[in-house]
Amino acid sequence: MAVLGAYPPGLTCRPIEDSDWDGIIECLGRNFPTRPRSYWERAVARMEKRPVVPDLPKYGFVLDMSGRIVGVLLALYFLHQGQEGEEIRCNLSSWSVDPEYRAFAGKMVIAVLRKKNVTYINVSPAPGTEKVNEALGFRRYSEGQLGFFPLLGSARRGYRVLEARADLPEMAMLSQGDQDILLQHAALDCLSVICVGEGRAFPFVFMTRRVFHGIVPCGQVIYCRSLEELSQCAGVLGRYLLRKGALLCVVDANGPVPGLIGRYFAGSGAKYFKGPKPPPLGDLTFTEVVIFGF
Structure with a gap:
């Protein structure tokens, strides 16, 4: 090149x-x-x-x-x-x-x-382009993906899931940035929800997709503030997603995540970045995954 x-x-x-x-x-x-x-x-x-x-x-x-x-x-x-x-x-x-x-x-x-003030990301590198990414100064920030069954996670007492809406009172428990992410992704046909429990609110965005040769429906994690919060709310999220037809979920990860029951696939869906800092794992907001779909 x-x-x-x-x-x-x-x-x-x-x-x-x-x-x-x-x-x-x-x-x-x-x-x-x-x-x-x-x-x-x-x-x-x-x-x-x-x-x-x-x-x-x-x-x-x-x-x-x-x-x-x-x-x-x-x-x-x-x-x-x-x-x-x-x-x-x-x-x-x-x-x-x-x-x-x-x-x-x-x-x-x-x-x-x-x-220089922009963080560049490549979330779908073509096979065999690792050397090209490295030559351009990109580094891996996600080594693989975790397929997990949220329903098998712990279900904390009193936690509940609410679909994000501009007039939902619980939206006020979130930062303005999180509110914008939820509402803008809901407008892009994602599942934007708030998990509320113990006086706190946790924002999540999922996108429905099919894996294993298009056979199995699942929820791709588009946004969570941390994998720890995803694990904390997994059980109640699992019940919500099951009603939407998704038993399985997928999230970017660098290994197994405590509290998320499933299998880690090293090397699957590796992602790269160049710039001030890598995006957090579990954050695919506004990327081609959302805009273009799978």
Whole structure:
């Protein structure tokens, strides 16, 4: 993968514009042939609804060869209001370059990675790209995934699960950042809930998906403040999720988690970051997992 040298005549790397989408979808279709056009059209529609982060590209970058899109790198920027304050994250996704222009693919990544105050994440690295990620300065922050049965977790007395709504009184027990995460992800068809117990409120976001060759329904953990809180509320969450048709859950992890009964899959769904600090395990908010789906 070459990243140095001048572009050939007619080739430029520039931010994505709204008028580019037909060409982008065609380029993505050429390089991701297993994805139907409808998949990318839905992804574009959902991307267009996301709030813009000031002074940053709204969608990412393209390689433009005299008006024809020959390369795409989607960059999902978002402001994250965490427990340690506000930070900017960027999920790099759908890196797609036509074969004859792949010598210039790295230039798009370099164009994105210039901001030092942004935490960049790659939550779906292509197989065999570990060395490329490392060469670009990315490091692993999630080594695998834990498949667990929340219903087998301890069910604390008095704990209850409430679906997040703007007018729910218990929302006031959460920070404004957590409230925004719950409501914005509910609008993106996720299961946003609050577990309330012992005078405290714990926010969680799940997304339904199917695993084991699309046979088994499960709940993908999109947001929890910590794996400890997930374990603490597992039993009552399990009863709620079972009513939604999910007996199994999946969460990013670096090993077995006390209180979560299941199996750890080392190397499955490894994730990378570059920047000030890694995202916490169990936090896939506003990433391609939510925007694009599985």
